[in-house]
Amino acid sequence: MELRSITKKNFFLNPANLKRPWREDYLAMFSSQWQGVTTDPDLMMIPIDDHLVHRGDGVFEVMRCVSGQIYQMEGHLQRLDRSAKAISLNLPSDYGRIRELIGKLVVTGGERDCIIKVILSRGPGGFGISPFESPLSHMYINVIRFRNLPDEYYEDGIPLVTSSIPIKKSFFANIKSCNYLPNVLMKMEAIEAGCKYSVGLDEDGFLAEGSTENVGILSADHVLKFPGFERTLSGITVNRVFQLADQLVKEDLIRGVEFARISLEEAYQAEEMFLTGTSLGVLPVVIYDGKRIGQGKPGRVYARLSGLLWKDMTENRDVLTRIDWEPGDSV
Numbered sequence: 001m002e003l004r005s006i007t008k009k010n011f012f013l014n015p016a017n018l019k020r021p022w023r024e025d026y027l028a029m030f031s032s033q034w035q036g037v038t039t040d041p042d043l044m045m046i047p048i049d050d051h052l053v054h055r056g057d058g059v060f061e062v063m064r065c066v067s068g069q070i071y072q073m074e075g076h077l078q079r080l081d082r083s084a085k086a087i088s089l090n091l092p093s094d095y096g097r098i099r100e101l102i103g104k105l106v107v108t109g110g111e112r113d114c115i116i117k118v119i120l121s122r123g124p125g126g127f128g129i130s131p132f133e134s135p136l137s138h139m140y141i142n143v144i145r146f147r148n149l150p151d152e153y154y155e156d157g158i159p160l161v162t163s164s165i166p167i168k169k170s171f172f173a174n175i176k177s178c179n180y181l182p183n184v185l186m187k188m189e190a191i192e193a194g195c196k197y198s199v200g201l202d203e204d205g206f207l208a209e210g211s212t213e214n215v216g217i218l219s220a221d222h223v224l225k226f227p228g229f230e231r232t233l234s235g236i237t238v239n240r241v242f243q244l245a246d247q248l249v250k251e252d253l254i255r256g257v258e259f260a261r262i263s264l265e266e267a268y269q270a271e272e273m274f275l276t277g278t279s280l281g282v283l284p285v286v287i288y289d290g291k292r293i294g295q296g297k298p299g300r301v302y303a304r305l306s307g308l309l310w311k312d313m314t315e316n317r318d319v320l321t322r323i324d325w326e327p328g329d330s331v
């Protein structure tokens with residue numbers, strides 16, 4: 001067999017490197033290895049010997065820029081700090097500039113609605129397992145065009161299935177690590193079941209979370225319930241939705257809102273069901289394990305919650321970080 005020799009010179013002449021249409025949404029990337037920014041997807045690469053790649057040794061965050069302002073940036077950065085601390089990851093030297101870097105990168109990307117993915121990695125240092133091999137941790141930030149889910153997901157609701165993949169133990173569930181194999185398998189299972197989403201259960205049969213979403217129900221007796229964070233990631237969105245739901249109590253639309261254990265049976269009997277997450281907001285579930293939830297269409301509580309969340313995402317200056325789009329714009 002003859003193998004083509006790849007060199008720095010011919011690498012980008014290889015047509016196989018250019019045929020990757022999914023990259024058209026990649027707007028900008030910063031890497032602490034190059035100390036710079038690129039908008040060329042061909043250059044958005046991570047070295048194979050970064051322990052992030054071959055051991056999943058790193059943590060990440062995903063935040064959303066809405067109409068030019070970043071929603072809940074501080075909450076996401078606090079969770080990133082917690083995740084890094086939990087795995088004793090030394091913060092990369094550029095970490096102190098993260099807010100400024102994110103702002104600059106979003107402007108470089110040029111899209112006011114985008115997703116920002118920050119990865120902190122153990123860094124390059126060989127192919128072993130020991131994290132002490134890597135002398136320096138690194139930071140990668142990608143800005144990706146935001147693509148909303150199809151309107152019908154929100155208008156008609158989505159089906160959900162229970163996953164058979166064992167969920168993470170508490171310690172791992174609460175670290176947003178780059179080790180997402182269980183989550184990947186949950187997604188695979190959902191798609192193979194003809195759904196887009198699945199939800200895991202703990203060993204006692206109580207609802208945990210989706211592959212990248214938190215889950216909640218409006219119980220048959222009109223209490224809004226979300227699983228606590230013993231076995232799930234403390235989602236920025238679900239925490240905010242929880243606070244916003246106070247308004248629904250005042251409006252007498254629900255009797256209360258609580259973190260609680262939710263059995264499968266209780267979920268099947270729910271009036272309404274939802275998923276929450278940074279990029280999808282609140283998504284109504286209308287079929288769960290083939291059973292109709294409530295009236296089988298997105299309900300009033302969903303409509304009110306998603307309306308309140310959207311208002312928060314677009315108007316609440318306390319949780320929106322302005323970006324310096326024009327010279328003279330204040331940050």
Ligand SMILES: Cc1ncc(COP(=O)(O)O)c(C=O)c1O
Pocket residue numbers: 062183209210211212213214232233234235236237238276277278279
């Ligand atoms: C496992 C998991 N659960 C829940 C969530 C939802 O969290 P957030 O609302 O902060 O996006 C995510 C987000 O990516 C996740 O990966």
